[in-house]
Amino acid sequence: MYYTKITSNSHDVLATNKTDMLCSAVNFANKKTNTGDNVDIYEAVERPEIRSIILIQRVMSWTDDGWSEE
Numbered sequence: 001m002y003y004t005k006i007t008s009n010s011h012d013v014l015a016t017n018k019t020d021m022l023c024s025a026v027n028f029a030n031k032k033t034n035t036g037d038n039v040d041i042y043e044a045v046e047r048p049e050i051r052s053i054i055l056i057q058r059v060m061s062w063t064d065d066g067w068s069e070e
Contacts, residue, residue: 003044003053004029009036035066
């Protein structure tokens, strides 16, 4: 599973998402971010018995530069 966290410059969490595919995590981040937002995508494991997501390692991160193909 992949866990995506989008934060602002002031480190406020703006959005999170969990998905089974890395491409879906990147797509979510690209649709939700604005210029200057920070994105971190982690490999993660969900532990429903303790209602928690355990982050294994960060696989991607970037700061949105505002560029878009649209």
